[in-house]
Amino acid sequence: MNALTNKAKAVDRRPMTWLERIYLWNIAKGMAITLRHFFKKKATIKYPEEKRPFSPVFRGTQVLNRDEEGRERCTACGLCAVACPAEAITMEAAERKPGEEHLYREEKYAARYEINMLRCIFCGLCEEACPKDAIYLSETFAPANYQRKGFIYGKPELLIPDPKTQPEEYAKAKGQH
Amino acid sequence: MHLLAIDWMFLVEKLVLIVVIISVSLGVAMYSTWGERKVAAYMQDRIGPNRAGPLGLLQPLADGMKLFMKEEIFPASSNKFLFLLGPCLAMLTAMMTSAVIPWSSPLKVSGHDVPLQIADVNIGILYIFGVVSMGVYGIMMGGWASNNKFSLLAAIRGASQIISYELAMGLSLIALLMLTGSLSLKTIVEQQSHGLWNVLYQPLGFIIFFICALAECNRTPFDLSEAENELNFGYHQEYSSMKLGFYLFAEYVNMFISSAIMATLFFGGYNIPYVHIADPNVAAIVGGLALFAKTVFFIFVFMWIRWTIPRFRYDQLMRLGWNALIPLALLNMVITGAVILWLKK
Numbered sequence: 001m002n003a004l005t006n007k008a009k010a011v012d013r014r015p016m017t018w019l020e021r022i023y024l025w026n027i028a029k030g031m032a033i034t035l036r037h038f039f040k041k042k043a044t045i046k047y048p049e050e051k052r053p054f055s056p057v058f059r060g061t062q063v064l065n066r067d068e069e070g071r072e073r074c075t076a077c078g079l080c081a082v083a084c085p086a087e088a089i090t091m092e093a094a095e096r097k098p099g100e101e102h103l104y105r106e107e108k109y110a111a112r113y114e115i116n117m118l119r120c121i122f123c124g125l126c127e128e129a130c131p132k133d134a135i136y137l138s139e140t141f142a143p144a145n146y147q148r149k150g151f152i153y154g155k156p157e158l159l160i161p162d163p164k165t166q167p168e169e170y171a172k173a174k175g176q177h
Numbered sequence: 178m179h180l181l182a183i184d185w186m187f188l189v190e191k192l193v194l195i196v197v198i199i200s201v202s203l204g205v206a207m208y209s210t211w212g213e214r215k216v217a218a219y220m221q222d223r224i225g226p227n228r229a230g231p232l233g234l235l236q237p238l239a240d241g242m243k244l245f246m247k248e249e250i251f252p253a254s255s256n257k258f259l260f261l262l263g264p265c266l267a268m269l270t271a272m273m274t275s276a277v278i279p280w281s282s283p284l285k286v287s288g289h290d291v292p293l294q295i296a297d298v299n300i301g302i303l304y305i306f307g308v309v310s311m312g313v314y315g316i317m318m319g320g321w322a323s324n325n326k327f328s329l330l331a332a333i334r335g336a337s338q339i340i341s342y343e344l345a346m347g348l349s350l351i352a353l354l355m356l357t358g359s360l361s362l363k364t365i366v367e368q369q370s371h372g373l374w375n376v377l378y379q380p381l382g383f384i385i386f387f388i389c390a391l392a393e394c395n396r397t398p399f400d401l402s403e404a405e406n407e408l409n410f411g412y413h414q415e416y417s418s419m420k421l422g423f424y425l426f427a428e429y430v431n432m433f434i435s436s437a438i439m440a441t442l443f444f445g446g447y448n449i450p451y452v453h454i455a456d457p458n459v460a461a462i463v464g465g466l467a468l469f470a471k472t473v474f475f476i477f478v479f480m481w482i483r484w485t486i487p488r489f490r491y492d493q494l495m496r497l498g499w500n501a502l503i504p505l506a507l508l509n510m511v512i513t514g515a516v517i518l519w520l521k522k
Contacts, residue, residue: 024384027486034220034485044224 059122059137062115062153063160063173067105070162073134076110083129088119105132113158117151138174186289194295198275206429207237209476213429216480247418252323255415259322264416264423267315271430273308277301278437279363281447281465285457293461294363301362302354305438306347309393312431313339316402316412319424323415332412334491335402338392341498342399346389348506349382352513353442366446374450376443381509383443385502390435392498395428397483401491436475437468444471 076093094111161169218225226233320332392399403411447464
């Protein structure tokens, strides 16, 4: 049979030489390997102090985006909830009142928007489905929690901070640490 | 001198020496636990303990505190006296061997020679073997008193291993004793100060002794009496908190002492080749540091081996001991004897 890849290695079944049979020589060879590793650069990242930079395509916890003027982009169309294979997203729509134009970009907005992080599989389909560029997967982790209800993220957890009034928090939520 | 007249000077000298040597060996054993973890980490491309104190140097204290705070458990059907005696005996035998090791050349305190050795007995090596063979009882007691079949099996495994390797260890030293003609460790060290180190005359003897020392300390690849992953956990399976700590700690004390013995017997002890210091006090301090450095090197080699070689299977272990090491030790003995005879002619 022809192998598709050339990764397979043939097993060496030659009889052991004298050096191999006395065993000590191969132990010395093994010890040389471990000693080499002793002086190698360590692969460890000291987590709380150092953080591994994520790749740009990393799919972390979701954020609800704002536009340049700080208005919410989401119009509660529900396409993300439909696209979600884990059925983690629910929302309730509401109508924008006069005088709220600086808060919501369009006439309809999400009064309630929840993602159950226990169900979310970070597939990114919500991001793809959104016609308004409102939902994004950021480059941050979903933090741990003590209770199950703590994992149901509402708008306070998801909505990205206003880039004008809170630039630091905005950057942090986007994952540029 | 009157029989009841106590030589106070002698008593104080020895007491101070005992306290110092015991605290040094305990300290070294404590820090070998840290060293072990660091060596393991570095060989596996990790960093190892680095949270407690600078470089994780307070880690042994943290580990000790943790062990003290753990719950003390006595199995309901165990023999409590033997159950407690086991770890104590393991520790005791590990510590007792340090009595005959000459740690350095004598200090001169107000014109009076103070030997840095607790007891310069003329049967030093016999004493070491006598005490080391007691270490089996610590293991057997632990396994037996737990009243657990798996612990008992592990203890028997450990005991048979230690006894078989002690044979080869003793035989490997006979050739050395034929060369030096003395059982006193001090004499053996002093003989090496003039000529070359014994390891050059007895390379095979050293290798056999080293392998047996590994087995005696229950270190990998000979640690199947405490094989936690592939067999049931060893003779100290039923042990908790500081009692377990004592067993594990005794292993490190053992490692320190057997490294010191190896450095003394085969690597010139406190001698540094081609270095002679006139001032006896400076010589004693430098010599002590030299022995310490050699000992630490051997401890490192022990750890290096542990993180390189996998554990032996039980039958392999026995075959190596009885079919390889003992015949080799006998061969070494015959060759040494023949060479000595030939040189005399």
